[in-house]
Amino acid sequence: MNFSARRGLVVVLTAGLAASAVGGLAAHADTAARTHAATRADARGEVVSFARVRSMSAKQTRAWLASDGFDAEAVRYGVDAYRLVYRTVDVRKRPTTASGLLVLPRNGDRSLRTVSYTHGTMSYKKDAPSVTKDVWGPGAAVTYGGAGFAAVAPDYLGLGKGPGAHPWMHVPSETTASLDMLRAARNFAPRTGRTLERQVLVTGFSQGASAALGLARALQEGADPWFRVRAVAPISGAYDFGGTQLPATVGGKIPAKYAVVYASYLLTSWNRTHGLYRTPDEVFRRPYADRVEKYFDGTTPGAEMFQGLPGTLPELLTPRGQEMLRAPGGRLAAALRQDAAAVMGWAPRVPVRLYKISDDEQAVTGNTDRLAAAFRARGVRAPVIDVGDRVYEESRHLGSNLTGTALTARWFRTLR
Structure with missing residues (x-):
């Protein structure tokens, strides 16, 4: 879910806004990375190409986020953001590529805690977080990066630089694209002198809330030999x-x-x-x-x-x-x-918070209540947190992403 009535479509289904001057947007031509055979099944997460797409000081980051309604209170550092094109698999497990955004803080830390953020619904390739020039698409990832995390935001299959059409609300492929983007970020980070810590804080909004749960479940079940889930905080999802x-x-x-x-x-x-x-x-x-x-x-x-x-x-x-x-x-x-089994048919063994907004006009709030009940039946305490009244472009649903991101960033900073 993720509709902007004024912009004319799901999330940012416009062609994108002009780059904000305060953001200091600096797009660079894609830089080819060393690659091996394109069809290798074991190449998932291998970086095909990368480009630095944003570089901002802390002051610029706060102003850039605030220009589209994001709460910049958690931002303490400037950021460098990179688009990664990486190897993954499609809905039938055949080799393909996808893209995503990696946002790194300018804080001098060599080892970084990682946040995975999965975005809400969009259908136009150019609106994806790694390619759009607006604030909304990458805003949450930049918030987490400015707070000191390595923020990893997949575009999903078929969006951004990915080939083909996007398989909307397909949790299995959202999960593999998200997991392989984490691997790509870990493979790329040493080029900047950084490494990613093993524990991952997982969040996402709207469509991305279901994707976040799919990723958290995969990490809990040992889908990757390195990464482990630390906590999960989905926002306003259509879980049921x-x-x-x-x-x-x-x-x-x-x-x-x-x-x-x-x-x-x-x-x-x-x-x-x-x-x-x-x-x-x-x-x-x-x-x-x-x-x-x-x-x-x-x-x-x-x-x-x-x-x-x-x-x-x-x-x-x-x-x-x-x-x-x-x-x-x-x-x-x-x-x-x-779909229901992938999202609700498991029991998280890590801290969980479910963020919602009352009277959600798109992902109706009964979805969150249903998820909380499913977790409760499995012995999982998952507090439901109402983010309060927030409207963005005439939408309470979109407003919940702004406040939910701020609340999640604050909570993640308390977890070690």
Whole structure:
């Protein structure tokens, strides 16, 4: 989840804002790293190329974050930010590449504690944290970097510099992309004279909240020989997609236009991954059947997609499409069960805090309550923390990222 009504789409689904002069943005041409065979299965996390994309003093960092509403109280240092392109695997475990953002503090420490931050929904490649020129996309990672952490923010598959379309709300590939970005950051850090400590503090917002839980679970279960999860703090996620979020989407509990975009993204993305329909006109009405898959292939700016879709679900979906979402069956039901199991079907053995905002108009707050109950049933105490009233671009959901990031940064600084 992650919609900006004024910008015209999910998160920052605009073409991106002009670089802030106060940010001292300095983009550099990608610098090729030494690589081996592109198809090697054991090359996951190998850095293919890198570029320094931001360099800011502490004062510049605070001003840059504040220009888009981020709380810069935790920022004590300047930052250097790098885009990494690295080797990973796609949804079918075939070799591919992805990109992500690594933000390092200018604090002189040689060994750095690591935060993994996974971002919210976006569909346009150029809005991803490692490539966008705005503040919103990389703002959380820069906050953690300015607080003294090595902040690692994957773009996910198919966004940023990654090939192909993004498999939206696909926790398994979000997990592998996040894990391999951690490995890439560890491989790259010595080039700057730094090393990453083994324990990882895991957080994420909206779509990234589910991704954060997937990564934390993988680390707890020993998916990497080096990294270990230290704590996890997801913010405003759609954790119970099938049981809570989807009924809210089709039942009128989120704004109609948001429902249209999320339903479109779900059906087109999950069709690529799970095979839900043969041709778009089975589930989408014309003229939208002719254009909707193009809207979500990574090449269409958010504002264009937002304007091109209708205002209500009945205008968008055929009777079959409407019934598919009202009463999921077959492959869609199986995919929803898989999603729920990946996010909620485990018991964290590390400190957990669940951040939410009341009256969330996108990722309805019942998702967080459902996750807390699932953890409680497994004997896990996971405090639910309401971030209070915060609105960003007319959205409480987006506002929760700003306050939730500030609260998470403060909590992570207390953990050793």
